[in-house]
Amino acid sequence: EQSNPNEPEFMQAVTEVAETVIPFIEKNEKYQNKMLLERMVEPERTILFRVPWIDDNGDIQVNKGYRVEYNSAIGPYKGGLRFHPSVNLSILKFLGFEQVFKNSLTTLPMGGGKGGSNFNPKGKSDNEVMRFCQSFMTELAKHIGPNTDVPAGDIGVGGREIGYMFGQYKRLRNEFTGVLTGKGRSYGGSLIRPEATGYGNVYFAKNMLETKGESFKGKTVVISGSGNVAQFAAQKAMEFGGKVVTFSDSSGFIYDSEGIDEEKLAFVMELKNEQRGRIKEYVDKYAGAEYHEGKRPWSIKCDIALPCATQNELDADEAKTLIDNGCMCVGEGANMPSTPEAIEVFQKAKILFSPGKASNAGGVATSGLEMSQNSLRLNWTAQEVDEKLHTIMNDIHAACVKYGKDGDGYVDYVKGANIAGFVKVAEAMMAQGVV
Ligand code: NDP
Numbered sequence: 382e383q384s385n386p387n388e389p390e391f392m393q394a395v396t397e398v399a400e401t402v403i404p405f406i407e408k409n410e411k412y413q414n415k416m417l418l419e420r421m422v423e424p425e426r427t428i429l430f431r432v433p434w435i436d437d438n439g440d441i442q443v444n445k446g447y448r449v450e451y452n453s454a455i456g457p458y459k460g461g462l463r464f465h466p467s468v469n470l471s472i473l474k475f476l477g478f479e480q481v482f483k484n485s486l487t488t489l490p491m492g493g494g495k496g497g498s499n500f501n502p503k504g505k506s507d508n509e510v511m512r513f514c515q516s517f518m519t520e521l522a523k524h525i526g527p528n529t530d531v532p533a534g535d536i537g538v539g540g541r542e543i544g545y546m547f548g549q550y551k552r553l554r555n556e557f558t559g560v561l562t563g564k565g566r567s568y569g570g571s572l573i574r575p576e577a578t579g580y581g582n583v584y585f586a587k588n589m590l591e592t593k594g595e596s597f598k599g600k601t602v603v604i605s606g607s608g609n610v611a612q613f614a615a616q617k618a619m620e621f622g623g624k625v626v627t628f629s630d631s632s633g634f635i636y637d638s639e640g641i642d643e644e645k646l647a648f649v650m651e652l653k654n655e656q657r658g659r660i661k662e663y664v665d666k667y668a669g670a671e672y673h674e675g676k677r678p679w680s681i682k683c684d685i686a687l688p689c690a691t692q693n694e695l696d697a698d699e700a701k702t703l704i705d706n707g708c709m710c711v712g713e714g715a716n717m718p719s720t721p722e723a724i725e726v727f728q729k730a731k732i733l734f735s736p737g738k739a740s741n742a743g744g745v746a747t748s749g750l751e752m753s754q755n756s757l758r759l760n761w762t763a764q765e766v767d768e769k770l771h772t773i774m775n776d777i778h779a780a781c782v783k784y785g786k787d788g789d790g791y792v793d794y795v796k797g798a799n800i801a802g803f804v805k806v807a808e809a810m811m812a813q814g815v816v
Contacts, residue, residue: 458494461535482802559755579613581743
């Protein structure tokens, strides 16, 4: 804490890993006295930079730019860029640290990193977003490359932003390479990448449910967020027979007791992705639905909860409400959406609970598949990519069960994910000496 002041999110992420990995190290001599976890906690490199740009009024604006290159033991740094006013070093260090374990879990050769800016894309024109992205990439380009560090999207960074950044990188380097993932289809993007995080989360939840002889069929599903991850989690949950009843954004949530169907989901996608509107507009179109201003959706009775918005969006009281309402499964689509106290509530009640670093790993895994396709200079079909994604999620689930199953048969997916993620990185670091 002394060496990382004012970094609560980072402390939270490290504490969760340390609590599960330290007892494992204590039981396994070969990982001892090598300062493995201590080295993993320290990013290999942290880059902080100025991002100046000119707004539509001709005024100069300035934002903070970051890239945290966390760990390259098993592959090039890999992880998203987040554009949100709340972005700071604590948040990016927590995300980068988690990314190292997550990428290890995917079984693909990717190290961990994360970056972004406190830039707020909301309310900005396309031209302003483009000028910001170009300025951001002008500095970032000096530090990344297809064999060094391959960023992707995250909150506030979707296809539009990746396109502008890719264009600027190509112009600066005079090189067409797979330096970013989440690219558009016309210039090297992979099919199923937009869907991957949400689909992967539902594939993982399906695996968890199967351990109890359960499935999505006929279950009520509560989802938070209405961005990339939330939209495709909803789509796959519906396809598996679940009844999705909520979406949210940072202003509030909508509850549609009749269930959100494909047509209503298409409306949400158009609203959020094209018009960049607010989720409350849902009730203008579908009068039977309710809008709850300033609230989160966890009070709605459900069987399955999929938090897909942001960190610390589900606290202990909300966790208790979910349990009291009969919720049997919580699958994190976002990174660290449940507070440590909420996780404790879920695990005490012995319900199915998966941490984001396991259940949202489908996004980065499919980014890894995009990198492979770019290197091979060919494109796989949607079916091929989806099958690979599905297999990877099954493998991550199996790894969590292997390392997380307690004596009484309860699977602690937090412990399982942390240890399984740790082992591969630790082996690589030990083999490479003190670096
Ligand atoms: P988007 O920007 O597409 O959507 C984010 C959603 O979360 C929006 O509905 C947004 O509402 C809401 N949100 C953001 N910040 C807050 C906040 N402070 N409080 C309440 N709601 C908020 O991002 P993604 O869907 O890509 O990301 C969602 C989560 O999933 C993040 O935790 C991200 O790190 C994680 N993730 C994403 C991956 C990906 O492939 N995209 C991969 C793995 C994890 P509003 O419109 O009001 O901002």
